[in-house]
Amino acid sequence: MSISSSLNAGVAGLAANATRLATISDNIANSGTYGYKRATADFESMVLNQARSAGTYSAGGVTASTSRLIDERGSLVSTTNAMDIAVSGRGFLPVATTASLDNTTGDQPLMMTTTGSFHTDADGVLRTDSGLVLLGWPANADGSISTMPRDTISGLQPVVINANQTAGDPTSVMNLGVNLPATDTDSDANGDTLPLSIEYFGNLGTSETLQVSFTPTIPASGSSNEWTMVIRDSATIDDPATAADESIMGTYTLTFDNTSVNGGTLSSVVPDASSPAYDATTGTLNLSVAEGLQNITLTIGKIGDTNGLTQLSDSFAPTSITKDGSPVGNLTAVEIDENGYIKATYDTGFIRTVYQVPLVDVPNPNGLTSLDNQTFQVSSTSGSFYLWDAGDGPTGTVEGYAREGSAVDVAQELTNLIQTQRAYSSNAKVIQTVDEMLQETTNIKR
Known part of the structure; x- marks a missing residue:
């Protein structure tokens, strides 16, 4: 009825x-x-x-x-905590609960969220007050990220930042800009050797020295415009059983141009038989220092280049000596950039990448299963997940010092x-x- x-x-x-x-x-x-x-x-x-x-x-x-509009994003709110993280655009941060990390009986399902306020706990693990642990790919010692699987969480690890950690940054690149006095290669010059000491940092954070000497060639008349450069390494210990100077890394004959066009610049660099070769294309020497455990690329300048070694006037002047590397430093800050790289900053100014946080994407975000604490899991209606580099593919970027509002x-x-x-x-x-x-x-x- x-x-x-x-x-x-x-x-x-x-x-x-x-x-x-x-x-x-x-x-x-x-x-x-x-x-x-x-x-x-x-x-x-x-x-x-x-x-x-x-x-x-x-x-x-x-x-x-009923449904939940997971693909709707709230506005970003600025904060003062460097590890307050939000996703600007599409994508989710991979997280796990503390309880699931303690469970070793099998693989745990991937959990994800769009924002979180992360702090280090007593063990240095980055987690929220609600117990969500941030996951990422660990970086290698040189700051690079190895190739990781994108369709599984097997490569993801809890992000651990130890506040008392120290790190050294070994020197690998050095640029030598020095002016040699042209008058010292005249026939009436005294032929004194000009010394130069350059500090570098070893693989273990120790302070070592490259000792570079420049000896002019004195001709019978006129000017030779020629020098002998000898490079020694303080980290190399001489063997008493041999008469050779084991600290010598290389010996080079430098000839400078005296024409009106390229006057004062290098015209040739000739190594002796036992010295590393000179790369005329890049103007570099590849030195093996610290008993062969460390390589330093030393730039002395290309042929005709005014930015490397020069021979002008009557003064010996180290005009520009630059190098990378730093001594051992203590951790002072941790931040995350827009590409998801977590970078540790030390009091020596050294910055090292320690983790990369990928962004999780699924074909249908609204099909995800909603859980507590604004977290989600993959379901049959959401489709399979894929881990993207932040800012790559369909995903957005990662924002530090920010939270996503409601x-x-x-x-x-x-x-x-x-x-x-x-x-x-x-x-x-x-x-x-x-x-x-x-x-x-x-x-x-x-």
């Missing part, structure tokens, strides 16, 4: 609007929750099959289905609340009216 279907439709309307009210209340309650994704309730009508123009109509009612618009939710209240009252009125009509029907026999 159609009057009974009206009652059923009214009851269904009450249930559907109650469901919508639940999503609205959840949204309003989490309007200040970082990274919260708005929940919605969609209504769908239920129609009972019936003949056209049958003269009667049976109400099918309504059903409500995706809730309180004004819109209050509007929805009023509409839901009116709809609920109207459905209650329908039930009341049906009850009165049924009462009238019962009273007919009296």
Whole structure:
């Protein structure tokens, strides 16, 4: 009977609007929750099959289905904590719970979130107050990241930052800009050797010295424009059993141009038989120092280059000596850049990459399973995950000193609340009216 279907439709309307009210209340309650994704309730009508123009109509009612709009992103909020992390754009941060890391019975499902405030715990593990641990790929000693699998979490590890860690930065590149006095190669010059000491840092953070000497060639008349450069390494210990000077890394004959076009620049560099070769294309020498355990690329300048070794005027002047490397330093700060690289800064100015945090992407973010603490897991409707480098592929970038705000618009939710209240009252009125009509029907026999 159609009057009974009206009652059923009214009851269904009450249930559907109650469901919508639940999503609205959840949204309003989490309007200040970082990274919260708005929940919605969609209504769908239920129609009972019936003949056209049958003269009667049976109400099918309504059903409500809920979903969470995970692909909606809140605005970024600036903070003062370097490891407050948010994703700007598409993608999720890989995380795990403390409990799952302690479980060694098998692989744990990947969890992900769009933002988090991470701090180091007593063991140096980066985690949130709610127990979410940040995952990343560990860097090699030189700061590079090895090739990792992208469709599995087997390469991901908890990010561990020890506050008391120290690190050294060995010297690998050195640029030598020195002016040699042209007058010292004249026939009446005294032929004194000009010394130069350059500090470098070894693989173990020790301070060592490259001792470079320049000895002019004195001709019988005129000017030779020629020097002998000898490079010695303080880290090499001489062998008393041999008469050779073991500390000598290389001996080179330098000839300088005296023409009007390239006057004062190198015209040739000739190594002796036991010295590393001179690369005329780059103007470099590849020195093996510290007993052969360390290589330093020393740039002395290309042929005709005014930025390396020169021979001008009458003064000996080290004009520009630059090098990389630093002594052993203590950790002072940790930050994350837009590409997801976590960089440790030491008090010596040395900056080293320690981890890379990839971004997780799935074909259908709204199909993810929602968990506590604004975390999500892959489901059958979301599709398989893939780990991207931040800023690459479809994913966005990683923002430090930032949190993602709630995706809730309180004004819109209050509007929805009023509409839901009116709809609920109207459905209650329908039930009341049906009850009165049924009462009238019962009273007919009296």
